Amino acid sequence: FNVALSREQTLELRAQHIPKSCKLHFEKSPMKVVRAIGQYVYDDSGTEYLDCVNCVAHVGHCNPNVIEAAKTSMLKMGNISVGMTDAASEYVAKLKATFPPEIDTFLFVSSGSEANDVAIQLARLHTGGYDVVSVERAFHGGLSVTNNVSPKQFTSGEKCPDWVHVVSCPDLYRGIYRETDITAVEKYCKNAREVMERAVQKEKRKLACFISEPIITVAGVIVPPSKWMNSIYKDIRSFGGVAIADEAQSGLGRCGTSMWSFQMHDNLVPDIITIGKPLGNGHPMACVATRSSIASKLSNDTLGIYACDLVSAAIGLAVLSTVRSLSLQMNARTVGEFLREGIRALGHQHQNIGQVRGTGLMIGVEIVHSQKSRKPAPRIADKICYKLLEHFVIVANDGIHKNVLIITPPMCFTWENAHRVTVALDKVLQEIESITVDDDDDELTQPFVDSNRLLLSMNDIVNTSSEVSSNDDTNVLHNDFFLPPNTSGFLDDAD
Ligand code: PMP
Numbered sequence: 001f002n003v004a005l006s007r008e009q010t011l012e013l014r015a016q017h018i019p020k021s022c023k024l025h026f027e028k029s030p031m032k033v034v035r036a037i038g039q040y041v042y043d044d045s046g047t048e049y050l051d052c053v054n055c056v057a058h059v060g061h062c063n064p065n066v067i068e069a070a071k072t073s074m075l076k077m078g079n080i081s082v083g084m085t086d087a088a089s090e091y092v093a094k095l096k097a098t099f100p101p102e103i104d105t106f107l108f109v110s111s112g113s114e115a116n117d118v119a120i121q122l123a124r125l126h127t128g129g130y131d132v133v134s135v136e137r138a139f140h141g142g143l144s145v146t147n148n149v150s151p152k153q154f155t156s157g158e159k160c161p162d163w164v165h166v167v168s169c170p171d172l173y174r175g176i177y178r179e180t181d182i183t184a185v186e187k188y189c190k191n192a193r194e195v196m197e198r199a200v201q202k203e204k205r206k207l208a209c210f211i212s213e214p215i216i217t218v219a220g221v222i223v224p225p226s227k228w229m230n231s232i233y234k235d236i237r238s239f240g241g242v243a244i245a246d247e248a249q250s251g252l253g254r255c256g257t258s259m260w261s262f263q264m265h266d267n268l269v270p271d272i273i274t275i276g277k278p279l280g281n282g283h284p285m286a287c288v289a290t291r292s293s294i295a296s297k298l299s300n301d302t303l304g305i306y307a308c309d310l311v312s313a314a315i316g317l318a319v320l321s322t323v324r325s326l327s328l329q330m331n332a333r334t335v336g337e338f339l340r341e342g343i344r345a346l347g348h349q350h351q352n353i354g355q356v357r358g359t360g361l362m363i364g365v366e367i368v369h370s371q372k373s374r375k376p377a378p379r380i381a382d383k384i385c386y387k388l389l390e391h392f393v394i395v396a397n398d399g400i401h402k403n404v405l406i407i408t409p410p411m412c413f414t415w416e417n418a419h420r421v422t423v424a425l426d427k428v429l430q431e432i433e434s435i436t437v438d439d440d441d442d443e444l445t446q447p448f449v450d451s452n453r454l455l456l457s458m459n460d461i462v463n464t465s466s467e468v469s470s471n472d473d474t475n476v477l478h479n480d481f482f483l484p485p486n487t488s489g490f491l492d493d494a495d
């Protein structure tokens with residue numbers, strides 16, 4: 001490994017010139033990465049880690065097909081701003097073939113944030129409306145407009161503008177309505193309709209669009225019920241708006257059952273679909289896919305949105321063909337299910353495993369103080385991430401309480417990799433349990449003590465009785481519940 005700077009020098013230069021807001025994964029002991037290949041990354045000591053949180057490196061770090069495509073096309077021509085290329089036309093035709101026929105027009109940009117920004121511009125031009133309906137806890141990018149429509153950012157100081165209307169996240173495990181209530185999905189649909197009605201009828205706003213991921217990843221890999229998605233799409237259209245599906249993380253076969261995650265939901269066809277950097281395996285390319293009648297609203301002079309350069313097209317083609325030739329969608333489906341089952345089985349021995357959910361290689365694991373209480377355990381989740389790193393496995397924690405382990409690895413993730421994660425997680429949970437209070441009753445009455453001997457006040461916990469009724473599985477799409485549906489739980493106080 002050819003490492004030019006010492007670890008200290010790298011850190012010092014970073015501290016001097018890069019703001020703290022640009023957070024590093026594993027802030028307390030950041031890794032210095034010197035190489036990556038497939039689903040593995042290597043630090044400056046040559047240690048190999050299994051990377052379970054990189055959906056951008058869709059077909060694997062340094063995928064040879066992608067590198068060859070980039071190298072060959074770069075040798076032929078650099079960035080050109082005149083003329084057309086065969087590769088771009090071929091790429092667009094191949095991409096189009098993955099969508100329903102009405103999605104026939106593609107605009108290329110450089111990032112998921114830009115794609116969502118353009119999608120909102122298009123929605124506004126097409127509908128004449130301005131306002132955006134978004135989902136609680138969602139994230140759609142870091143540009144000013146996309147930040148504004150990302151309720152996740154509202155918890156860190158950003159305010160919800162008056163043109164953004166937030167509907168409840170249909171989280172049947174931890175949301176306001178839960179799986180124990182057979183009318184929960186209807187209630188979430190009603191909530192969304194009421195939010196839109198209030199905006200239009202009371203506040204006299206004009207809606208341009210509803211934006212959501214078909215699998216709500218940043219909020220903790222929540223798979224919304226199809227009924228809810230369909231109901232909101234119907235409602236937003238009845239109010240004159242259009243539906244945007246953000247596939248920045250969930251597209252290109254990652255959900256396992258289809259190429260695009262909106263296709264998991266019965267008969268759902270968005271008006272605009274945004275695709276992020278997985279499209280180029282990390283090469284900065286992203287896309288807005290829509291109907292020609294919507295795209296035509298952009299002025300012919302619009303700058304910054306182009307028809308894809310040769311290098312991006314060549315890379316995009318390499319990614320698409322690799323997904324196909326290696327059957328990566330099927331791989332995501334089978335390996336993802338195997339991993340979820342493995343982690344779910346750990347829940348029989350480890351009380352900290354709450355709901356294990358997701359689809360394909362998009363997995364969320366709720367870390368809770370106990371399965372009965374469901375109280376979110378962000379510190380334990382954080383500890384699990386650091387301890388898994390000691391076992392050379394990289395995962396992240398996210399969700400509104402930062403208590404959901406997120407597993408979205410490159411799509412070449414194998415059965416062995418999945419087994420390795422399950423074994424490591426088992427060991428880590430055993431280690432954590434040996435140094436923490438493990439008695440559920442203790443936990444309800446005494447402060448929780450973690451391995452750093454940090455005291456956690458339990459005073460703010462509110463015990464609620466939840467409605468006990470039969471679970472309506474028909475309303476839940478791939479939502480895998482580890483717990484029986486008669487569990488009473490705490491409200492969602494983060495610790
Ligand atoms: N949408 C979602 C759902 C995302 O997770 C992200 C970030 N990965 C974005 C949009 C923004 O994408 P980018 O970082 O490429 O701007």
